[in-house]
Amino acid sequence: MDGLMQPRPLTIAHLFERVETLFADKHVIDADGTPTSYGAWAHRVRRLTSALTALDVAPGARVATLAANHRRHLEVYAAVPISKRVLHTLNVRLSAEHLVHIIEHAGDDVVFLDRRHLPLIRTCLDRLPGVRHWVVFPDGTDHALPNARFHHYEDLITAARAFEGSFEATFSGPEENLAAGLCYTSGTTGRPKGVLYSHRSTVLHCLGTMAAGLIGISERDVVLPVVPMFHANAWGLPYGALMAGADLVLPGPSADRVHLADLIARHRVTVAAAVPTVWTDLLPALQTRDCSWLRLLLGGGSAVTPQLSAAYEAAVGVPITHSWGMTEVSPVGAIGGLRSRHDDLDDDARRHVAAAQGRPAPLVNMRIMDVETGERLPHDGRSVGELQVAGPWVAGGYFAGEGADGFTADGWLHTGDLATVDEHGYLRLVDRIKDLIKSGGEWISSVELEAAIATHPDVEQVAVVARDHPRWVERPVAFVVLRADADTAVEQLREHLSRRIASWWMPDDFIVLDTIPLTGTGKLSKQALRESLRPA
């Protein structure tokens, strides 16, 4: 017997109309501190949907953005999916080659872009005949546009009349499965592949990850996604803040630490999210400001070391909470933090629990599978295997039918991560399979080795990668960035490490750098480091 509840669709249109009617007095705040009420923002979103219609952008068409985190970008974030087009967020750090490939592959019809990316786009315009319209966000300067395919964003908004009806009412029940967003994986482990989010998956991800005890955003929060809006929808925070009616602070293109720290202090930010490299950089600037409103700092994308989290706890009173995710997982799959059962543990034991990637979000299933035999391993906190995930906001395939080998025969996603899960469901990442170092038939976890090296007080950043070795197949090499005032010698690092690891884990070399190269999403680029070790 079926239940008798209403088959109403889960849509971003509902989130939009909710914020428009319930939270019109709350604000999105831009990098220069200008607040725009959600009421005024929503009116512009309504105009933008009409502007897209005037440009003849069909339902289902891909509408791309190449832009920093700002309020106009948030307008596109809403207008595109609520009018049944598909929002494709492009990584602003892509090279011209990659941009051309991804825009073509996605079949983008329109691209909205920040003016600062115009010079790059000019260099590849003739290779992108499929893009019918380029829409340039203003940056306060007067500038000419390359040709008639280009438009000024504000001209489009001014010329359009706001759509007055209900967007939600245009969706039938099954249309909750319409595509709402498209985001490409970074391609660090192969060619970039498109992950196609639906309205339903986006709303469920929002509800699931924003629940109390997880990210738990409420109307009282002020949310700062430092993580770019192109990086898996800024981890769901913009839609989460809109659903809750929380104020959003969008920091613009600058990742300057003083700028970010000023925004956090001035706007009394309560929740902020960034990759660990950003948190490492930001700490000195935050230490000198009033951060007493902060309640949750999310770190994800790569492992947050316990030292970094502890340094935050000491300096600003809030640790960094781990969040594990992937573009394919919308992106949040698990969130760290402690349960009541951990209250009586001593500080060290609590830090150990907090260093785990955390518990799966509701509706997300996780299993650990033996890499060799493919058998399911117990959740005992010791058995290491590939993490596989399933759930209503986990990809079931890639755009244009690619990457079928990314999924198991029974429909679970291969994450490519090695992990353990304990009896309480806590996920702990051991390494990415491709980052493991195979030395003499044994595996060395680059993540564990990095954590051990990071215990040295003068180490600011560390990345360990494999170098080919004639006898041992691979051996670890550590790249380190030392604190500005440190004069630690490599011998001292070795000596420090020798007390913490098995001797055969000792890196063959320590290479001290001023900076470690970053990936397009701001993680330490192990690929670039590995390449730097290859003989020329």
Ligand code: ADP
């Ligand atoms: P990419 O890193 O390839 O640019 P994603 O942003 O989708 O693409 O990254 C997903 C991967 O990032 C995961 O498979 C995992 O290896 C790593 N990752 C994500 N969150 C964490 C975390 N909290 N701790 C450690 N690694 C993480």
